[in-house]
Structure formats: structure tokens, C-alpha cells
Amino acid sequence: MSRVAAxxxxxxxVLLILAVxxxxxxxxxxxxxxxxxxxxxxxxxxxxxxxIGNAGVISFGQISFVAIGAxxxxxxxxxxxxxxxxxxxxxxxxxxxxxxNIPSLAIAAGLGALYALAVxxxxxxxxxxxxxxxxxxxxxxxxxVLTFWPKIAPQSGQTLSLVPTTTGLTQATVGAIIAAAAxxxxxxxxxxxxxxxxxxDPAAAQAAGVNIRRERLIAFTLSGAIAGLAGGLLVHxxxxxxxxxxxxxxxxxxxxxxxxxxxxxxxxATVGAIIVSLLDTYLSNxxxxxxxxxxxxxxxxxxxxxxxxxxxVAMLIFRPQGLTGGREWDLTIPHLRRRRSETRAxxxxxxxxxxASLIAESSNPTDSATEPAAERPAPPVESPxxxxxxxx
Numbered sequence: 001m002s003r004v005a006a007x008x009x010x011x012x013x014v015l016l017i018l019a020v021x022x023x024x025x026x027x028x029x030x031x032x033x034x035x036x037x038x039x040x041x042x043x044x045x046x047x048x049x050x051x052i053g054n055a056g057v058i059s060f061g062q063i064s065f066v067a068i069g070a071x072x073x074x075x076x077x078x079x080x081x082x083x084x085x086x087x088x089x090x091x092x093x094x095x096x097x098x099x100x101n102i103p104s105l106a107i108a109a110g111l112g113a114l115y116a117l118a119v120x121x122x123x124x125x126x127x128x129x130x131x132x133x134x135x136x137x138x139x140x141x142x143x144x145v146l147t148f149w150p151k152i153a154p155q156s157g158q159t160l161s162l163v164p165t166t167t168g169l170t171q172a173t174v175g176a177i178i179a180a181a182a183x184x185x186x187x188x189x190x191x192x193x194x195x196x197x198x199x200x201d202p203a204a205a206q207a208a209g210v211n212i213r214r215e216r217l218i219a220f221t222l223s224g225a226i227a228g229l230a231g232g233l234l235v236h237x238x239x240x241x242x243x244x245x246x247x248x249x250x251x252x253x254x255x256x257x258x259x260x261x262x263x264x265x266x267x268x269a270t271v272g273a274i275i276v277s278l279l280d281t282y283l284s285n286x287x288x289x290x291x292x293x294x295x296x297x298x299x300x301x302x303x304x305x306x307x308x309x310x311x312x313v314a315m316l317i318f319r320p321q322g323l324t325g326g327r328e329w330d331l332t333i334p335h336l337r338r339r340r341s342e343t344r345a346x347x348x349x350x351x352x353x354x355x356a357s358l359i360a361e362s363s364n365p366t367d368s369a370t371e372p373a374a375e376r377p378a379p380p381v382e383s384p385x386x387x388x389x390x391x392x
Contacts, residue, residue, distance in 0.1 A: 041254065045258050056199035086161070108229060110225070110228070115228075120220040167233045180270065253276070258272055262322025265324055
């Protein structure tokens, strides 16, 4: 298979990302922020998918890497002069240096990867429930460090403000496409296939020589890099950050996006992130009063979280593979023609087989008589000295 043919499943997520960006560009400035949020959510959820989807291990700690990316990118892009007054307790290296937007995103991705590698070395020894609890502990530790350690963040969980708002529709789109491409290249690589094999049958994969711990650590580190990039995009979108914004609410919201779309595919992660993000924005606006034509829709406080929770439960019960069924979607013309022909063949398969068998029987009525002797059961051979065989 050529490289172009192998990359075809990446086409659907990229086209969907571009479609969201195109629709967002035709809306007002305020509404456009909803589409930017959806694209940033795609980057976060793709980061989750790289580890959770390929390894089959639930992780509640990936938002920790989003937090690291957000704080590092935000602090490094603050101008040096106000940084001394806004963040007096920072390490001198951070206080005395500032970088531009694009380098800050690269640094955010790098620090996210390093942090994931550091915590992943001990965590990848675990599996099952213990692994899930350990990743939740990482989230809790990160939250408390960012809240109470003034060397790397504002003291007492105060707001990190004055961050340049540079994440527009174009930058969010490019970030989402980069994340999708990185995730696709990984899942198509030998490392990605080994990890997916260990997800399906860990014992068989280990018996075949797969180092499951190493493969999970590689995916965990790449997931941290993508999540760090997403954190940089997030802080440059809203212009400020506090620890609670990258804690439990974002953790469960992004997990809901992955579950609704489908944990088993990049296409599912992209679809789930966009649908749930736009739905969450719509429901949140409805809590404050949303005008729909001639009437105003007002939902009670907390209704958005309740509805999203019910949606997640319904998906787990009735469609555990998500909206996409955990499959990639190949949009190329030959593939679509092949799927159409396969569908037609399946629809007419039974009747075609019946007609073929009837035609064969009518045209060869003596097939059973002309059957080769080697395929017929041989008659019992009786010896003339043995007499007749007893019946029964």
C-alpha cells in the first residue's frame, strides 16, 4: 500500500476541522469564539485519544498536561515588565525572559511531553483500576502545585492574566490539524499497531514479545505533548487561566467528548469533540437565557452538566462504541465505490446464491450420480468365508 493510500483515513478528520473553521469564519465575532473553543477541544480530545484509545487504559490525568502547557505558554508570553509585578514569586529565569506566541506553543508541547514522561515512568507499571486512580492522583497533585506554589504560578490560585490573545480561528485550526496528523502518524506506525495489539489481548501481545510498558509510555508521552499544545492554544484564546479551569470540569467534559464520538478511532475523537463542545456551549448559553426566534429558552442552573451526563450514560448503554462505532471513515472515491458495491452485493447475496444453486441443480441433474468414486463412501467389503454380517 502506498503512503498516499495509507493516509486516506486522515482526510475525514481534516475536512471536518476545515468545515468547522469555514462555518465559524462566517459568523459574528462572539459566535466565532464557540467554534474556536470547539477546535481547541479537538486538540485536547485527540491528545486523550492517543493514549486512551490506543492503549485501552482510562486516564484522568491528561488535563494535567493541558494545565502545564497553559501556564508555561501564558507565563512565557507575558511582557517582562508587568511580569515582575503580576508574578513576583516566579523563578528568575521565567521572570526575565519572554517569547513570542509560536515558540511558546512549542515549549508548551515540549513541557507537556516531559511531564508526561516523568509521571509515566512509574504509572505505566500499573493497569486497570490502579492505573485510573493513579492518573487521577496526578491531576490532583498538578492542581495543588499550580494553586499553592508561587515559583511556577500565581500565589493562592489567583488568575494568570494579561496573556496575549493570539489564538484565533486560523491558529486553532492549524493546531487541531497538527494534533490529528500526529495522532494518525502514530496509530499507523509500528509502535501504534503494537500498542493496539496489546489493547486487544495483552497476554498474547506480551507472549509475542511486545513490551507493553514501553509502548504505553511512548503513547503517554505523545499524548502529553499534544495536550500541552492544546493548553497553549487555550490560554492564548481566553487570555487568562486559573487552576480550576484545567481541573475536574474539563477532565470529565473531554472524556465525555471521547466517549460520545468513540474511543477507538481518530474520526470518533474529532466528531465527539466538535459535537459535544458546540452542544455544551449552546446549553450553557441557554442557562443564561437563549433567544430562539419568538421565544426565550432558559434552562435551570446546572442543566448543561446534567444533560451531558445523561448523554454520556446513554451512549455507554446503547452504543458503547460511540457515534462512529470506533471506526475511521475513508472518504476517497474508490473506497466509497467499493463500499457501495459491497452493500449491493450483501443485499443481493442471498437471492443470488439461491438462484445460482437452482440453475446449477437444473443444468446438472446427474451430478450426484457422476460424483467421483473417491468422494463417495466405499461399500463395505465382505469376505466369502466370513458369512453374512449381523444386522444392527
